[in-house]
Amino acid sequence: MENTSTSDxxxxxxxIDRYVTLTTEEELFLKERLRSRRYLKGQYVLQQGDICxxxxxxxxxxxxxxxxxxxxxEHVVMFAVEEWWVSDMGSFVNHTPADYNIQCLENCELLQFxxxxxxxxYTKIPALERFFRIIIQNAFxxxxxxxxxxxxxxxxxxxxxxxDQYPDIxxxxxxxxxxxxxxxxxxxxxxxxxxxxxx
Amino acid sequence: MENTSTSDxxxxxxxIDRYVTLTTEEELFLKERLRSRRYLKGQYVLQQGDICxxxxxxxxxxxxxxxxxxxxxEHVVMFAVEEWWVSDMGSFVNHTPADYNIQCLENCELLQFxxxxxxxxYTKIPALERFFRIIIQNAFxxxxxxxxxxxxxxxxxxxxxxxDQYPDIxxxxxxxxxxxxxxxxxxxxxxxxxxxxxx
DNA sequence: ATCAGTTGTTAAACTAGTTTAACCTGATTT
DNA sequence: AAATCAGGTTAAACTAGTTTAACAACTGAT
Numbered sequence: 179m180e181n182t183s184t185s186d187x188x189x190x191x192x193x194i195d196r197y198v199t200l201t202t203e204e205e206l207f208l209k210e211r212l213r214s215r216r217y218l219k220g221q222y223v224l225q226q227g228d229i230c231x232x233x234x235x236x237x238x239x240x241x242x243x244x245x246x247x248x249x250x251x252e253h254v255v256m257f258a259v260e261e262w263w264v265s266d267m268g269s270f271v272n273h274t275p276a277d278y279n280i281q282c283l284e285n286c287e288l289l290q291f292x293x294x295x296x297x298x299x300y301t302k303i304p305a306l307e308r309f310f311r312i313i314i315q316n317a318f319x320x321x322x323x324x325x326x327x328x329x330x331x332x333x334x335x336x337x338x339x340x341x342d343q344y345p346d347i348x349x350x351x352x353x354x355x356x357x358x359x360x361x362x363x364x365x366x367x368x369x370x371x372x373x374x375x376x377x
Numbered sequence: 378m379e380n381t382s383t384s385d386x387x388x389x390x391x392x393i394d395r396y397v398t399l400t401t402e403e404e405l406f407l408k409e410r411l412r413s414r415r416y417l418k419g420q421y422v423l424q425q426g427d428i429c430x431x432x433x434x435x436x437x438x439x440x441x442x443x444x445x446x447x448x449x450x451e452h453v454v455m456f457a458v459e460e461w462w463v464s465d466m467g468s469f470v471n472h473t474p475a476d477y478n479i480q481c482l483e484n485c486e487l488l489q490f491x492x493x494x495x496x497x498x499y500t501k502i503p504a505l506e507r508f509f510r511i512i513i514q515n516a517f518x519x520x521x522x523x524x525x526x527x528x529x530x531x532x533x534x535x536x537x538x539x540x541d542q543y544p545d546i547x548x549x550x551x552x553x554x555x556x557x558x559x560x561x562x563x564x565x566x567x568x569x570x571x572x573x574x575x576x
Numbered sequence: 577a578t579c580a581g582t583t584g585t586t587a588a589a590c591t592a593g594t595t596t597a598a599c600c601t602g603a604t605t606t
Numbered sequence: 607a608a609a610t611c612a613g614g615t616t617a618a619a620c621t622a623g624t625t626t627a628a629c630a631a632c633t634g635a636t
Binding site for chain 1: 582583585
């Protein structure tokens with residue numbers, strides 16, 4: 179069963195409220211500039227090589243961010259589920275061709291804004307600049323930890339820590355995409371799983 | 378010959394000026410809250426397990442950020458040279474024990490501020506919140522690219538792209554630290570270099 | 577019911593990178 | 607001038623993870 183229920187923008191505002199406080203006017207100002215958009219399973223939100231025009235907040239559904247290498251292999255960079263932000267940030271802020279594809283693994287509902295809207299929001303609502311500073315800061319710390327863990331841990335331990343950290347995602351997406359995210363082949367992940375299940 | 382010449386704070390202000398404009402009063406306010414500190418080659422700016430109290434801007438010198446694993450091996454996370462920022466950001470913002478050590482590879486002069494100073498700066502000078510939002514954003518984009526390159530490229534290509542991207546650092550720091558940064562052993566880097574030099 | 581597409585498993589041959597250990601060079605100390 | 611030390615190289619045995627290829631299980635569409 180696909181989730182096709184109507185989500186609403188409140189999810190975003192309760193999320194923002196965890197970090198900063200917006201006045202009623204500020205909330206309204208922001209709400210008017212958000213575009214809500216639905217995508218079907220399989221649809222692309224962004225294609226590698228295009229300019230990434232939107233920063234998206236996931237209201238419902240699940241997406242993968244990945245790139246295709248020269249021989250056609252796909253490599254998953256990250257997943258995004260409810261309450262995650264997704265974009266190719268390099269492309270979004272610098273207006274350069276995107277390194278990544280973003281594709282829906284389920285039917286999705288996203289809240290989006292453009293780069294010029296975000297710039298407007300930053301100048302009109304300083305609390306939002308703080309909000310995104312904190313969000314990006316957390317993303318950077320997580321990215322740096324991931325770089326270190328990719329050195330330090332074996333594929334087995336990376337898999338175990340992935341299941342531990344994102345049990346929901348581990349059940350929602352197929353194994354071969356998890357293998358790709360972990361930087362190993364699906365065959366090797368299969369071997370690891372067999373090994374774990376036997377003890 | 379070590380570089381022991383006196384640098385000054387102007388390097389930081391010309392750097393900030395590339396991203397945002399500060400008024401004279403704002404510059405003064407910031408300048409008064411910066412502490413300038415010299416470290417000798419080999420000295421630790423931060424030890425793994427301690428709380429990271431300072432965000433540091435490098436006026437002169439070169440540092441390594443690394444962690445020690447359970448069997449005593451050292452793994453380099455990043456280098457920092459003139460005009461780079463260095464800290465354990467996770468520890469700095471959350472007041473948690475640092476994952477990393479920061480040690481000087483040369484005599485260094487750093488400009489530092491504490492977390493409470495930074496919070497004060499953010500509220501008093503919105504332009505600085507914007508400045509750091511942009512800096513952190515760039516750091517995040519770079520970190521994500523590094524995650525991908527560690528998947529996509531062989532050790533050989535990672536080495537070539539490192540020399541290409543940071544020729545200055547490649548000449549300033551010993552090979553075995555570069556190997557560690559690239560996530561390979563010094564022996565394997567040596568093999569790669571031999572292979573490159575022969576054609 | 578069946579056909580085709582998608583996901584997951586197993587196994588054998590292979591390769592990129594590690595480990596261990598010995599050795600070389602140049603710089604600094606004694 | 608000898609001794610030590612930090613940085614770098616080489617080579618042989620090894621291991622984590624890949625490749626290729628075949629097959630099994632499940633799904634949805636006709």
